[in-house]
Amino acid sequence: MDIEYLKKVVEAALLAAPAPLSLNQLNALFADDEKPGHGLIKEALAALDADLEHRAVELTEVGSGYRLQIRTTLMPVISQLWTEKPPRYSRALLETLAIIAYRQPITRGEIEQIRGVSLSANILRTLQERDWIKVVGHRDVPGRPELLGTTKAFLDYFNLKSLDQLPTLAEIKDIDNLEPELELTHPNPDRDSATTEDTDETQQEEGAGEETPSEEHDIEAPEDQKAQTAEKPAD
Amino acid sequence: MDIEYLKKVVEAALLAAPAPLSLNQLNALFADDEKPGHGLIKEALAALDADLEHRAVELTEVGSGYRLQIRTTLMPVISQLWTEKPPRYSRALLETLAIIAYRQPITRGEIEQIRGVSLSANILRTLQERDWIKVVGHRDVPGRPELLGTTKAFLDYFNLKSLDQLPTLAEIKDIDNLEPELELTHPNPDRDSATTEDTDETQQEEGAGEETPSEEHDIEAPEDQKAQTAEKPAD
């Protein structure tokens, strides 16, 4: 098949389609005996990309395939077209999304453990409605909680080709550096004053602590959970 | 202003905007002291149009402004993008078609007698729109009901020279043995040319099919249908 023609078809298809197109989808445009195959299509895409060098659009590959998008250098002018402000997302939503993206597959309970707060149903609903996350399975524990993962639409939205392209997660510093003895033997003056001044508080706190020994379980429980997740490389 | 830059902005804007853009809208993209004015924008549009000569899109002016659209020559391939996988016909439709093929010319009432349920108007309409059956006359009884028969297009679709080539009823009884002898014909590819309009019916048809015991629908719907046909003078 003529590569020039193929290039045109690919460009037209990418401009006409409402979503990114995969190699398979591009190949499927052609009748059975005319299918160019992935190799030729990739060639056409490369040729198209080269052609577009001085034009207003560029070819990008995202999660679900290829798309043409306006060059970022032109965006400041072009964004004048939009009358509405782009949506903003809350920290809670972004944190939840980040945890799912880096730790998938993950249950809601595990997300709550990491964030230290319970997760509002709204956030999960919004994420699902935006088609950024989906249920990818169930953890084989009592209650069979849903395991959540991100979708290709998530990658598309954030302009990512794959999860590899997510910014790297900060490293966890080594806990072995803790030197409790030091602190215990030489309590710093602040603390001293703090403890003496705030006797009431301290007692209250300790009282609270005793009343709720069950909390200890809550603390202890995540222990293995964390160990588990920590081993797993973010994908 | 640099015409090359202006050309790029215009191209980007036309590709980013969901609707055609007027000269005013294009001009409004720029800050007050940088507005190119209609003259320059028209120049840029003309230059862009020339650039696009060998590309997948062309510049067109429509009522509300300018837009870039996929070249019509590419549309036959591109339209595959939104070609839906065809649904399946309902059992009721297939039975009706079979009865018409084997018992033609036959009236609707006779089909209903054989099938033991009344016949939905959709089925006959779908078959007629598909050009597989037609009215070949009227039976000389009160109401002058239409006599239905199969068409040449029916024979063509199933790759039959004449109805003789259909297996006999006796053979059908034993259909499992029949299979090897029967050429299971591949439906011919240009059949879609016949049916660009029957989309609605097809879908309704399918809907009814999925719900099969579709017969229930078939029983309800025809009621008025019959009244209708009864009223309608035979033509």
Next chain:
Amino acid sequence: MNEVTDIRITQAEMPFAVVQGQPVLKLPDDLYIPPDALEIFLEAFEGPLDLLLYLIRRQNLDILDIPIAEITRQYTSYIEMMQGMRIELAAEYLVMAAILAEIKSRMLLPRPEPEEDEEEDPRAELIRRLQEYERFKQAAEDLDELPRLERDIAVASAAVEDKGEVKLPPEVDLKEILLALRDVMARAEIFAHHHVQAEPLSVRERMARITDLVSRNQYVQFNECFDLEEGRIGAVVTFLALLELLREHLVDLVQQELFGSIYVRSPAQT
């Protein structure tokens, strides 16, 4: 603002409280806390870990070296402040207060020295959680920075003049029709007993063809029904079809005069 409140009160007619038999319809000014302020305060933090991180970071402290007593004091005072403002505090905040108190108390206890080496520092778990949370807090910020649709990226698309949304009609395999017919046959015994079975299909087809012809022309000459190229068998089939049509009163044969042309016509015209 006030009007709105007043209207609401009169509509609802619900006093905030009843003091010495008198309904109180308006909150005393000195008790008034702008609800916005409370919400902003609560929303500033994504939970107890976030609040703790804030307290630690505010003092440029290393997570690994938290002065637990001081942090506990600060944390608790925040909690008390919020409780004092009658903010409905998420339970997690109180749980964290308890955890901090627990850690603090354990650290204050004299430690039996060597053999309990394996006992972990009571802060370790808290630090792990704080670190883990901080990673994702950062990750969320990074995610927010990524170029994304609707804000930083515009997808290029061109208009399509006529989508010509071709919805292909379903494909049908001949076998499907035959299977359908078999089912009908099984259901309706009619096929088993009637003469239908013996009927050659070509006669049926010819019947349909003649009916079609007759319905389109008022009169059809008898010999027009025959196609000489089909030969004798074709003629016989057509003749059988005509006879069958006559029998079913689907056509009439008319002849005006002896040896005149025979016409086939639709019976309705009589």
